[in-house]
Amino acid sequence: MGESKRRFPDPHEVEKIPGTEGWERMFPYQYQFVTDDPEREQYEKGMFWFYDGLHYPEPIYPFDIIWDEAWYLALSQFNTRIFAVPPVYGVDHRIINGYIYISPVPVTDPAEVEARVAHFMERAGYYYENWNKLEDQWIKKLEKVISDLEALEIKPLPELEDISVVMEGLGKSTGYELLHAYDKLIDLGLLCWQYHFEFLNLGYAAYVTFLDFCQKVFPDIPLQRVTQMVSGIDVIMYRPDEELKKLARAAVDLNVDGIVNSGRKFVEIKDELEATSNGKEWLNAFEKARYPWFWTSTGTGWYHHDKSWNDDLDIPLASLCIYIDKVRAGKPIERPMDQVIKERDRITEEYRALLADEETKAGFEQLLGTARTVFPYVENHLFYVEHWFHSVFWNKMREVAAILMDYGFIEEIEDVWYLTRAEIKEALWDVVTAWATGVKPRGPQVWPKEIAWRKGVMDKFREWTPPAAVGTAPEVIQEPFTVVLWGVTNESLNAWAEVDAAGDPESVNQLKGFAGSPGVVEGFARVCRTVAEIGQLKEDEILVAPTTSPSWAPAFQKIQAAVTDVGGVMCHAAIVCREYGLPAVVGTGHGTSIIKTGMKIKVDGGTGKVTILER
Amino acid sequence: MAQLPLVCWFQECNKDSVPLVGGKNASLGELINAGIRVPPGYAITTEAYRRFIGDGGLDGKIKEALEGLNHEDSAALDQASDYIRGLIESCPIAVDLEDHIAEYYRRLSKICGLPATPVAVRSSATAEDLPGASFAGQQETFLWIRGVESVLEHVRKCFSSLFTARAIAYRIKMGFAQEEVALSVGIQKMANAFTAGVMFTLNPGNGDRSMIVIDSNFGFGESVVSGEVTPDNFRVDKVSMEILERTISKKEVYYTLEPAEHCSRKLTLPKERQMAQSTIDKDVLELARMGKVIEQHYGCPQDIEWAVDKDMPKTGNVFILQSRPETVWSCKDQDKTPTQGPKKTAMDHILSNLMMGKKLS
Numbered sequence: 001m002g003e004s005k006r007r008f009p010d011p012h013e014v015e016k017i018p019g020t021e022g023w024e025r026m027f028p029y030q031y032q033f034v035t036d037d038p039e040r041e042q043y044e045k046g047m048f049w050f051y052d053g054l055h056y057p058e059p060i061y062p063f064d065i066i067w068d069e070a071w072y073l074a075l076s077q078f079n080t081r082i083f084a085v086p087p088v089y090g091v092d093h094r095i096i097n098g099y100i101y102i103s104p105v106p107v108t109d110p111a112e113v114e115a116r117v118a119h120f121m122e123r124a125g126y127y128y129e130n131w132n133k134l135e136d137q138w139i140k141k142l143e144k145v146i147s148d149l150e151a152l153e154i155k156p157l158p159e160l161e162d163i164s165v166v167m168e169g170l171g172k173s174t175g176y177e178l179l180h181a182y183d184k185l186i187d188l189g190l191l192c193w194q195y196h197f198e199f200l201n202l203g204y205a206a207y208v209t210f211l212d213f214c215q216k217v218f219p220d221i222p223l224q225r226v227t228q229m230v231s232g233i234d235v236i237m238y239r240p241d242e243e244l245k246k247l248a249r250a251a252v253d254l255n256v257d258g259i260v261n262s263g264r265k266f267v268e269i270k271d272e273l274e275a276t277s278n279g280k281e282w283l284n285a286f287e288k289a290r291y292p293w294f295w296t297s298t299g300t301g302w303y304h305h306d307k308s309w310n311d312d313l314d315i316p317l318a319s320l321c322i323y324i325d326k327v328r329a330g331k332p333i334e335r336p337m338d339q340v341i342k343e344r345d346r347i348t349e350e351y352r353a354l355l356a357d358e359e360t361k362a363g364f365e366q367l368l369g370t371a372r373t374v375f376p377y378v379e380n381h382l383f384y385v386e387h388w389f390h391s392v393f394w395n396k397m398r399e400v401a402a403i404l405m406d407y408g409f410i411e412e413i414e415d416v417w418y419l420t421r422a423e424i425k426e427a428l429w430d431v432v433t434a435w436a437t438g439v440k441p442r443g444p445q446v447w448p449k450e451i452a453w454r455k456g457v458m459d460k461f462r463e464w465t466p467p468a469a470v471g472t473a474p475e476v477i478q479e480p481f482t483v484v485l486w487g488v489t490n491e492s493l494n495a496w497a498e499v500d501a502a503g504d505p506e507s508v509n510q511l512k513g514f515a516g517s518p519g520v521v522e523g524f525a526r527v528c529r530t531v532a533e534i535g536q537l538k539e540d541e542i543l544v545a546p547t548t549s550p551s552w553a554p555a556f557q558k559i560q561a562a563v564t565d566v567g568g569v570m571c572h573a574a575i576v577c578r579e580y581g582l583p584a585v586v587g588t589g590h591g592t593s594i595i596k597t598g599m600k601i602k603v604d605g606g607t608g609k610v611t612i613l614e615r
Numbered sequence: 616m617a618q619l620p621l622v623c624w625f626q627e628c629n630k631d632s633v634p635l636v637g638g639k640n641a642s643l644g645e646l647i648n649a650g651i652r653v654p655p656g657y658a659i660t661t662e663a664y665r666r667f668i669g670d671g672g673l674d675g676k677i678k679e680a681l682e683g684l685n686h687e688d689s690a691a692l693d694q695a696s697d698y699i700r701g702l703i704e705s706c707p708i709a710v711d712l713e714d715h716i717a718e719y720y721r722r723l724s725k726i727c728g729l730p731a732t733p734v735a736v737r738s739s740a741t742a743e744d745l746p747g748a749s750f751a752g753q754q755e756t757f758l759w760i761r762g763v764e765s766v767l768e769h770v771r772k773c774f775s776s777l778f779t780a781r782a783i784a785y786r787i788k789m790g791f792a793q794e795e796v797a798l799s800v801g802i803q804k805m806a807n808a809f810t811a812g813v814m815f816t817l818n819p820g821n822g823d824r825s826m827i828v829i830d831s832n833f834g835f836g837e838s839v840v841s842g843e844v845t846p847d848n849f850r851v852d853k854v855s856m857e858i859l860e861r862t863i864s865k866k867e868v869y870y871t872l873e874p875a876e877h878c879s880r881k882l883t884l885p886k887e888r889q890m891a892q893s894t895i896d897k898d899v900l901e902l903a904r905m906g907k908v909i910e911q912h913y914g915c916p917q918d919i920e921w922a923v924d925k926d927m928p929k930t931g932n933v934f935i936l937q938s939r940p941e942t943v944w945s946c947k948d949q950d951k952t953p954t955q956g957p958k959k960t961a962m963d964h965i966l967s968n969l970m971m972g973k974k975l976s
Contacts, residue, residue, distance in 0.1 A: 087970055117966065125962050206961070209968040218825040220818055225854060350854045354824040366961040478972030518857055606857045 059098025637739030656803030
């Protein structure tokens with residue numbers, strides 16, 4: 001090709017931020033780009049590392065990197081060692097100034113690729129053939145791991161052990177149990193993530209294959225049309241929002257909507273509701289819906305500060321009120337499932353009718369069928385793992401943090417995230433040995449200082465903008481997860497590189513992303529960096545966000561289009577916008593940094609272009 | 616046996632009407648009956664032609680003139696042709712036939728809301744299935760004809776075109792009886808194009824059948840068909856019926872009506888209009904809808920000429936002038952999209968796809 005190679009910075013030459021020297025100790029050592037190991041340095045230069053902004057829109061905390069490590073292992077092992085995906089091993093990880101960069105690792109030896117084919121056909125083949133059965137099994141495994149997590153007790157250390165330790169001849173202490181519980185907690189987290197990737201990459205591979213098949217036959221087909229053909233299946237991801245809608249209807253039916261929607265906090269309306277039988281009935285319904293459905297994270301679930309609805313009931317309450325207003329106004333709030341399915345079938349039929357010959361038709365049928373089989377998992381795993389499991393997990397960790405705080409290791413509970421999980425284990429050893437020995441632990445003189453410094457470092461990281469990618473862009477990417485989720489395509493990379501080259505955000509008037517959902521709309525932008533800000537959205541504004549998650553669902557009732565920094569055709573914003581018939585452009589790379597609230601913008605969800613009309 | 620009509624509206628024709636109204640008129644009728652808006656018009660049938668040739672004893676004279684001609688004697692052919700064409704073009708049309716043609720012309724003008732509406736007078740031959748017969752009077756087209764007298768005159772010119780020296784020679788050579796030939800003539804409202812162009816019901820660039828591609832410029836379609844301008848280009852998604860791409864080009868010339876001459880002439884497009892979108896989105900989508908219907912009707916991708924008529928009410932001024940099967944990509948179906956050998960299962964597809972990966976540059 002006569003194209004110029006896209007230029008991205010050398011990973012070893014990315015600027016160091018003054019005042020952060022020594023930040024490397026906050027993260028696992030193998031995450032560093034290195035210059036003292038020539039072989040590794042060469043490898044790092046030659047690879048293509050792109051910033052995983054989808055999962056990490058901000059720098060990663062020393063503890064929170066646990067999930068990155070978990071999927072580093074899980075995705076990679078399934079590709080490399082379990083299913084033997086022929087042309088690709090795992091996905092390698094690095095960190096620059098607190099931001100996670102990832103790179104798929106190709107299998108370069110053709111003989112090796114060839115040798116992996118038979119294994120892949122047998123192993124992945126088994127999964128595709130028995131998908132539904134295995135998926136049912138998966139749900140049972142997940143429910144078990146979650147119930148184990150919920151049952152896990154983090155017991156504070158007693159002054160004197162209970163007499164039962166003696167009477168029952170237990171022969172071990174609460175100190176030991178605390179260490180054990182912490183290990184178990186971490187272990188459950190890693191186990192959950194093992195399961196997370198059991199199906200995901202096979203799911204993406206099947207989906208991408210269908211996508212590519214469609215693009216071969218119809219070179220101009222918008223990606224969103226392909227997802228439309230596999231969508232319309234009722235996925236769990238929407239359940240939390242559905243529950244809110246049910247509660248909104250129930251509030252109106254029970255005539256308690258006035259109380260619920262009175263602009264007060266949940267604790268305040270709760271007492272008032274308790275006072276009447278209708279109010280009680282509604283509260284019961286509310287309590288029933290909470291578990292598990294309000295274990296929905298307000299973010300992606302990847303960060304400890306992504307609160308779940310259960311952690312702050314005012315969040316679902318605010319959304320409930322949006323729905324109550326709609327119900328009162330006689331507007332429909334239900335997802336137009338029938339329409340979605342009807343439209344899906346119409347589209348599928350039209351493309352099918354345009355296929356030239358029997359062989360192509362057969363391929364289309366097979367791949368469509370497979371894509372539709374895998375699609376629910378691709379969607380549903382998010383609720384089980386990132387939302388439900390993670391939300392409960394963060395809170396269990398806070399129980400551990402409470403003990404560390406009691407002993408003066410940290411000043412407040414939320415300081416715990418500035419320690420790595422290994423450091424926490426060491427700190428707990430310090431706590432329990434001091435407790436057992438009846439002496440002062442060393443930790444209070446060590447950790448608060450270190451945490452104060454780390455907080456400063458994290459602040460400096462936050463002010464820094466990570467480059468979209470570093471290293472050398474390859475000719476081809478074969479790793480399915482990478483391909484789908486980050487939409488690392490020719491197009492988006494070029495667009496990102498262009499914006500990077502422009503440098504000055506003031507000079508950029510057009511952003512290119514993925515055509516997430518069709519339609520053209522002009523309107524005023526509102527940049528919401530977190531779900532907490534969606535309350536500021538006004539009717540018919542255009543939402544500009546880093547990325548969205550099910551918690552953001554109520555926002556889609558108000559807006560007329562959405563723009564995200566990160567995400568491919570399968571991301572939440574794209575899927576929801578398609579369902580509601582709103583235009584969406586996703587994966588623009590820089591939307592929230594270039595577009596400002598109040599700007600007039602034009603969103604073309606058919607072409608993936610966002611144009612700034614008035615600054 | 617019902618009496619065959621002398622004239623009939625296009626909408627009364629379909630693909631089975633070829634013997635009566637010839638190929639061109641039949642296909643216009645076919646389009647109208649598929650729900651496509653075509654500039655209104657009517658056909659003067661082959662029955663009318665036969666009546667005309669029979670009425671004034673023309674047939675006898677023609678037969679006589681052609682007696683014993685040698686198809687290689689070009690001088691004699693020219694002489695016979697001149698004589699016969701002179702006869703036809705000066706022979707008055709019988710009153711009842713003239714009445715029919717005139718009455719339909721009056722009604723057509725009324726439909727179009729124009730006094731003496733300008734029309735195209737076109738030959739529509741029945742022998743389209745004869746290879747090599749394409750010169751036999753089928754190409755005769757007269758544009759911007761106004762008034763009954765002029766229409767009648769040009770109808771006779773179409774009739775006489777059956778007897779060019781070349782056509783006569785061809786029939787002699789092939790052994791066709793000269794009296795077997797017949798011709799229909801189409802009288803169709805001239806689309807007074809505000810904008811016009813071509814449309815493909817696939818992407819001619821890559822053969823994508825889920826796309827519709829439209830080229831357009833101000834004025835008549837000549838500037839687009841002849842390639843004299845870089846037209847505006849629209850890409851419409853056939854499935855979602857959305858415009859995915861608009862490319863507005865700098866259009867320097869356009870063709871418009873020379874009222875005095877009744878013909879089109881080339882003009883320079885004013886600077887301020889050169890970068891203006893020549894066809895509005897609404898009309899682009901209307902065209903795409905029509906394209907989709909035509910393709911479904913014929914069962915294969917189409918190459919279509921169209922115009923937006925400024926004489927017609929805004930609600931129905933987008934017209935299809937002509938539609939032919941698209942040939943370039945339709946022939947390529949044999950060498951299909953590049954896949955790697957036949958695949959039996961979804962797994963085979965998934966594997967080969969993983970192997971191919973995604974190109975980044």
